[in-house]
Amino acid sequence: MTNYLTMEKQQLTQELAALQEQYQAFQAQGLKLDMSRGKPCKEQLDLSMDMLKINQVEDYIGDTGIDSRNYGYLEGMPEARRLFAQIMGVSPEEVMVGGNSSLNLMFNIVSLGFRYGFPESEKPWRDCEKRKFICPVPGYDRHFRVTEYFGFELVAVDMSETGPDMDQVEKLVQDPAVKGIWCVPTYSNPDGYCYSDQTVRRLAAMKTAASDFKIFWDDAYVVHFFGEKPDKVLNILDECRRCGNENRPVMFCSTSKITFPGAGVSSMAASKEMLDYILKNMFPMTISFDKMNQMRHVRFLKDLDGVVAHMKKHRAIILPKFETVLKALDEQVAPYGEIARWTRPRGGYFISLYTMPGCAKRTVQLCKDAGVVLTGAGAAYPYGKDPHDSNIRIAPTYPTVEELQKAMDLLCLSVRIATVEKLLAQ
Amino acid sequence: MTNYLTMEKQQLTQELAALQEQYQAFQAQGLKLDMSRGKPCKEQLDLSMDMLKINQVEDYIGDTGIDSRNYGYLEGMPEARRLFAQIMGVSPEEVMVGGNSSLNLMFNIVSLGFRYGFPESEKPWRDCEKRKFICPVPGYDRHFRVTEYFGFELVAVDMSETGPDMDQVEKLVQDPAVKGIWCVPTYSNPDGYCYSDQTVRRLAAMKTAASDFKIFWDDAYVVHFFGEKPDKVLNILDECRRCGNENRPVMFCSTSKITFPGAGVSSMAASKEMLDYILKNMFPMTISFDKMNQMRHVRFLKDLDGVVAHMKKHRAIILPKFETVLKALDEQVAPYGEIARWTRPRGGYFISLYTMPGCAKRTVQLCKDAGVVLTGAGAAYPYGKDPHDSNIRIAPTYPTVEELQKAMDLLCLSVRIATVEKLLAQ
Numbered sequence: 001m002t003n004y005l006t007m008e009k010q011q012l013t014q015e016l017a018a019l020q021e022q023y024q025a026f027q028a029q030g031l032k033l034d035m036s037r038g039k040p041c042k043e044q045l046d047l048s049m050d051m052l053k054i055n056q057v058e059d060y061i062g063d064t065g066i067d068s069r070n071y072g073y074l075e076g077m078p079e080a081r082r083l084f085a086q087i088m089g090v091s092p093e094e095v096m097v098g099g100n101s102s103l104n105l106m107f108n109i110v111s112l113g114f115r116y117g118f119p120e121s122e123k124p125w126r127d128c129e130k131r132k133f134i135c136p137v138p139g140y141d142r143h144f145r146v147t148e149y150f151g152f153e154l155v156a157v158d159m160s161e162t163g164p165d166m167d168q169v170e171k172l173v174q175d176p177a178v179k180g181i182w183c184v185p186t187y188s189n190p191d192g193y194c195y196s197d198q199t200v201r202r203l204a205a206m207k208t209a210a211s212d213f214k215i216f217w218d219d220a221y222v223v224h225f226f227g228e229k230p231d232k233v234l235n236i237l238d239e240c241r242r243c244g245n246e247n248r249p250v251m252f253c254s255t256s257k258i259t260f261p262g263a264g265v266s267s268m269a270a271s272k273e274m275l276d277y278i279l280k281n282m283f284p285m286t287i288s289f290d291k292m293n294q295m296r297h298v299r300f301l302k303d304l305d306g307v308v309a310h311m312k313k314h315r316a317i318i319l320p321k322f323e324t325v326l327k328a329l330d331e332q333v334a335p336y337g338e339i340a341r342w343t344r345p346r347g348g349y350f351i352s353l354y355t356m357p358g359c360a361k362r363t364v365q366l367c368k369d370a371g372v373v374l375t376g377a378g379a380a381y382p383y384g385k386d387p388h389d390s391n392i393r394i395a396p397t398y399p400t401v402e403e404l405q406k407a408m409d410l411l412c413l414s415v416r417i418a419t420v421e422k423l424l425a426q
Numbered sequence: 427m428t429n430y431l432t433m434e435k436q437q438l439t440q441e442l443a444a445l446q447e448q449y450q451a452f453q454a455q456g457l458k459l460d461m462s463r464g465k466p467c468k469e470q471l472d473l474s475m476d477m478l479k480i481n482q483v484e485d486y487i488g489d490t491g492i493d494s495r496n497y498g499y500l501e502g503m504p505e506a507r508r509l510f511a512q513i514m515g516v517s518p519e520e521v522m523v524g525g526n527s528s529l530n531l532m533f534n535i536v537s538l539g540f541r542y543g544f545p546e547s548e549k550p551w552r553d554c555e556k557r558k559f560i561c562p563v564p565g566y567d568r569h570f571r572v573t574e575y576f577g578f579e580l581v582a583v584d585m586s587e588t589g590p591d592m593d594q595v596e597k598l599v600q601d602p603a604v605k606g607i608w609c610v611p612t613y614s615n616p617d618g619y620c621y622s623d624q625t626v627r628r629l630a631a632m633k634t635a636a637s638d639f640k641i642f643w644d645d646a647y648v649v650h651f652f653g654e655k656p657d658k659v660l661n662i663l664d665e666c667r668r669c670g671n672e673n674r675p676v677m678f679c680s681t682s683k684i685t686f687p688g689a690g691v692s693s694m695a696a697s698k699e700m701l702d703y704i705l706k707n708m709f710p711m712t713i714s715f716d717k718m719n720q721m722r723h724v725r726f727l728k729d730l731d732g733v734v735a736h737m738k739k740h741r742a743i744i745l746p747k748f749e750t751v752l753k754a755l756d757e758q759v760a761p762y763g764e765i766a767r768w769t770r771p772r773g774g775y776f777i778s779l780y781t782m783p784g785c786a787k788r789t790v791q792l793c794k795d796a797g798v799v800l801t802g803a804g805a806a807y808p809y810g811k812d813p814h815d816s817n818i819r820i821a822p823t824y825p826t827v828e829e830l831q832k833a834m835d836l837l838c839l840s841v842r843i844a845t846v847e848k849l850l851a852q
Contacts, residue, residue, distance in 0.1 A: 037497060039496055039497055042493070045493070045495045045496065046483065049481065052480075052481035053481055055478035055481070057472065057475060067468070067471070068689070069471045069686045069687070069688075070465055070466065070471065070686075070687050071682075071688050072688070099525055099526060099716070100525065101712040101714075101715075103711075103712055104711055107710060107711045107712070111537065111541075114541070115540075126552075142713070145709075145710045146710050148710075149710040150541075256497075260496075261495070261497045262494075262495075262497050262498070262713060262714045262715070262718075263494070263716045263718035263719065283571075284533060284568075284571045284572050284574075285529075285533045286529055286530040287527060287529060287568070287687075287688060288527075288688045289688070290526040290688060290689045290716065290719070292686060292688075292689035293689065293716070293719070
């Protein structure tokens with residue numbers, strides 16, 4: 001094999017012609033595959049079907065006699081609060097359990113800040129005209145979208161294997177208009193990185209010019225491990241409390257990728273003062289969340305051990321898919337020189353692929369034209385714009401291994417074509 | 427029996443002493459009963475337990491192949507949209523199906539108006555400093571609370587047997603700061619009145635100074651009938667369309683009191699343009715609602731006929747309770763002169779009791795002191811203040827008939843005591 005980076009122009013031209021021939025063969029196959037979102041596959045969904053067999057009245061009555069089938073208990077069923085307290089490593093009094101969407105809880109908290117602010121706010125966020133929000137990149141597009149919708153300027157900081165670049169973050173928070181930061185601390189979306197202890201400690205301890213600076217701590221993948229047990233990220237609420245900043249973080253998680261996406265249970269944790277404030281402001285919003293679904297989850301998953309055991313079943317299904325992606329990249333891209341790099345996550349839902357600058361969009365377009373839809377290049381950046389046009393988010397879970405193999409063959413070929421085109425144009 | 431209104435003072439004093447003796451006997455019984463909210467009783471909840479037996483994969487796959495267990499389809503499952511279209515009398519394209527709370531949908535629409543306004547808004551509602559909202563009284567406290575939370579002045583208009591006083595409404599909407607009206611058109615909360623055709627037509631046709639005036643049409647009790655079939659209120663969307671005001675109404679309903687309160691399915695209908703605008707603005711808010719619960723409901727209820735058949739089972743449970751309330755009032759209050767009046771609903775969840783002015787709070791307090799918690803007097807009015815201190819909302823569904831009988835004996839006695847005290851103080 002040859003290193004593209006050291007090839008002569010003529011060789012590159014020949015290579016491109018050969019690659020294009022292969023590409024035309026792909027187009028002829030008429031592939032049709034959507035890998036644009038991190039969706040569980042059918043076999044993963046089937047893992048939780050037994051949860052639907054929970055159908056007796058007594059299943060829906062809590063320990064303390066609460067009938068989950070009726071109105072009330074905005075904060076969630078006590079047993080559901082205990083389950084999520086275990087998952088998030090906090091106490092049940094610091095937890096509320098919501099509906100089917102943790103993104104919706106996050107939206108509600110940003111919306112609350114916008115409308116009224118928080119206990120330590122001088123004024124509502126909406127009255128801070130040039131409000132800004134820190135977005136570690138690459139990150140989760142739907143996070144960024146929420147703050148964009150509420151008129152925040154999205155300020156990118158670089159992600160590394162230990163979390164966001166804390167030098168950049170500590171500098172930014174000296175601006176009182178910077179109101180918060182989006183974090184996916186465990187197996188980050190899309191890199192699959194885990195925040196280091198030092199990152200968590202610096203986030204907790206840093207002085208922020210805004211008294212109402214908030215850390216949105218979305219632990220979406222906290223139990224989504226590929227190894228023997230989950231990686232352990234330091235507890236942000238504990239660390240913030242230690243530094244006298246206990247109202248700073250709001251933690252989120254959900255069972256969307258444990259049981260059913262869109263029919264799971266979401267949860268939120270914060271200091272007692274913050275949680276009381278949040279619940280008080282949730283009162284006008286709804287009578288209560290779906291507590292029957294909470295009970296269904298409690299009966300099915302039982303406790304943290306039950307969750308971890310269940311996640312091992314997911315792992316058995318999806319780990320071969322992650323391995324398929326990595327093997328393809330190792331065998332079909334690596335041999336051509338340092339034309340791309342990719343992450344090797346120990347958990348989560350994605351692999352981040354970084355092409356040479358200026359090649360991501362072209363690569364995604366090539367895949368699309370041959371029938372494989374990837375997440376749009378740039379989607380993991382504020383306003384959908386990757387300044388280097390380099391990052392591609394690979395979501396391996398939904399296709400079958402066979403489909404994924406085909407899609408990866410195409411993706412690897414597309415990376416090579418985009419790279420050679422780029423090198424020829426230089 | 428004697429008419430209190432024509433009694434001499436001395437007679438009244440004697441009567442009061444006799445009533446107080448009966449009251450003390452009640453206090454000695456140590457009753458403990460919460461009738462504060464319109465909650466279904468256990469037997470009603472049990473009516474829908476068969477819905478939980480829907481647990482096969484194929485039950486959750488829609489006609490068009492959509493797997494309701496996975497992400498996506500913010501607008502709801504097509505079959506759920508068809509079901510709610512039948513219930514609301516609109517077309518499926520005008521319907522979105524949401525999560526467990528229609529109040530939450532209403533909150534979201536007010537929040538959207540506050541944040542951005544609507545297609546026909548000159549500016550967001552939040553930029554209208556003295557914004558106002560029309561609240562037909564008595565009405566639903568949780569409606570009023572939403573608009574209060576968003577800084578609206580709540581403007582009361584009187585309810586009658588045909589709906590809100592339209593002369594008052596038509597006058598109020600000449601103020602461009604008046605942005606909307608709360609309506610419960612069928613079996614209104616708490617009176618149980620149904621809007622007349624003329625009321626609906628005037629609401630649809632009236633000229634409003636605000637281009638973005640909205641009718642919040644909460645048809646919470648549209649199928650909650652006590653007769654042979656539901657009363658039929660004219661369709662507000664049709665009427666508004668006829669008058670060129672098709673973006674004016676937003677219709678809501680839910681299965682909270684059809685299947686499970688807090689674990690039902692909510693829905694919203696509006697003109698295609700409004701619905702598109704709403705869905706576009708819901709996109710940042712969540713990935714999708716709980717479509718598995720939507721499918722569970724579709725499989726269980728099937729269609730409008732199925733819903734009506736199911737509501738007859740509710741009727742069999744709750745109608746005797748409404749009759750118990752009316753019988754008690756007829757036998758234990760009516761004989762003492764025109765000291766109170768009450769509604770005789772043909773459906774819904776409440777009976778409105780109107781005491782002599784200044785007697786409601788005292789009546790509710792007397793009940794509470796003897797162990798029966800009613801909805802707070804005044805709760806059905808903006809800011810919780812009934813200017814006449816006359817209205818009491820009776821929610822008969824939750825207690826057993828025996829408990830209700832006891833509670834009504836106490837309530838009737840309390841009305842008599844409060845009335846006699848009032849007459850003595852005059």
